Amino acid sequence: MADVTGTTGTLVLAGTPIGDVADAPPRLAAELETADVVAAEDTRRLRRLTQALGIRTTGRVVSYFEGNESARTPELVEALVGGARVLLVTDAGMPSVSDPGYRLVAAAVEQDIKVTAVPGPSAVLTALALSGLPVDRFCFEGFLPRKAGERLGKLREVADERRTMVFFEAPHRLDDTLAAMAEAFGTDRRAAVCRELTKTYEEVKRGPLGELAAWAAEGVRGEITVVVEGATDSGDEGPDAVELVRRVQVREEAGERRKEAIAAVAAEAGLPKREVFDAVVAAKNAARTGQEQGKGLT
Numbered sequence: 001m002a003d004v005t006g007t008t009g010t011l012v013l014a015g016t017p018i019g020d021v022a023d024a025p026p027r028l029a030a031e032l033e034t035a036d037v038v039a040a041e042d043t044r045r046l047r048r049l050t051q052a053l054g055i056r057t058t059g060r061v062v063s064y065f066e067g068n069e070s071a072r073t074p075e076l077v078e079a080l081v082g083g084a085r086v087l088l089v090t091d092a093g094m095p096s097v098s099d100p101g102y103r104l105v106a107a108a109v110e111q112d113i114k115v116t117a118v119p120g121p122s123a124v125l126t127a128l129a130l131s132g133l134p135v136d137r138f139c140f141e142g143f144l145p146r147k148a149g150e151r152l153g154k155l156r157e158v159a160d161e162r163r164t165m166v167f168f169e170a171p172h173r174l175d176d177t178l179a180a181m182a183e184a185f186g187t188d189r190r191a192a193v194c195r196e197l198t199k200t201y202e203e204v205k206r207g208p209l210g211e212l213a214a215w216a217a218e219g220v221r222g223e224i225t226v227v228v229e230g231a232t233d234s235g236d237e238g239p240d241a242v243e244l245v246r247r248v249q250v251r252e253e254a255g256e257r258r259k260e261a262i263a264a265v266a267a268e269a270g271l272p273k274r275e276v277f278d279a280v281v282a283a284k285n286a287a288r289t290g291q292e293q294g295k296g297l298t
Contacts, residue, residue: 007083008080008081009081009082009114010085010113010116012086012117012118013088013116014027014028015093015095015119016028016049016089016090016093016121018122018123018126018198019092019197020199021049021053023198024049025120032053032087033055033058034059034085035059036060037076037085037086038062038086039062040064040089041090041099042065046061046089062075080113092223093124097122098168123225124140124166131164132206133227133229134230137164139165141165143169144167144169144180146173152184155184155185156184160231164228164229165228166226167226168225168226171220171221171224174216174226175216175219178193179217182209182213186209189228190206190209190229191206191207192226192227193205193216193224194224194225195220195224241279241282242283244279247268248261258280
């Protein structure tokens with residue numbers, strides 16, 4: 001129950017299942033049963049979740065969705081300031097990740113209120129792991145603009161992004177989005193369409209964007225997450241070994257240590273540090289050999 005001693009409460013962000021209710025973490029049930037206030041994106045879906053978990057909420061339940069997020073945030077902050085434990089849940093996945101929550105978190109942080117989380121399933125990470133595409137570096141782009149021109153413009157902005165990209169999309173726009181991706185990224189760029197993750201009809205369709213766009217034109221249903229391979233070398237060979245060595249030397253002359261200079265040049269050129277290091281060592285060895293040969297001629 002709310003703390004009457006003057007201590008502020010706690011905001012709990014709780015991840016909810018993205019499909020299979022069996023994925024709900026045990027802490028979610030405990031928090032739902034004991035929270036003073038449960039803010040839910042859809043109170044009807046919350047009711048179905050609690051019934052599936054075999055529990056009931058004892059605190060006050062309020063709606064918290066895109067349409068009332070701005071107006072309801074001050075009310076929830078007031079409850080937190082008063083010592084309440086406020087639990088925030090969305091329809092699926094983690095609050096504030098393409099779902100309501102960011103405004104409340106920012107407002108709570110501003111009031112120095114504790115914010116914690118009950119980790120749960122994530123469509124972003126699940127799709128990324130299942131995609132078969134590189135996972136060492138990735139970025140989440142959320143939903144693309146609905147208008148065709150704005151959508152294509154946004155995709156062209158990230159066409160050179162080297163990290164694997166993750167997008168959310170509505171099923172009725174998937175064919176147009178994949179066609180726009182094929183236009184902006186190229187028809188051969190690898191991608192994966194992840195549909196109905198963790199649900200009965202889960203499907204992961206992998207292939208080049210051109211093929212996926214043709215497949216989606218027939219119509220696709222369900223919750224959709226699209227994972228797209230990052231850009232590779234576009235054909236520009238980039239700086240050669242001589243230029244790489246020159247850039248390192250310029251940085252060294254400016255006061256940088258060789259190790260940092262090599263790392264910086266590698267990052268600028270989009271190359272492994274080892275490649276720049278090898279070029280520097282090869283140039284140094286060539287210079288030494290030249291000097292020794294010059295001495296032998298005198």
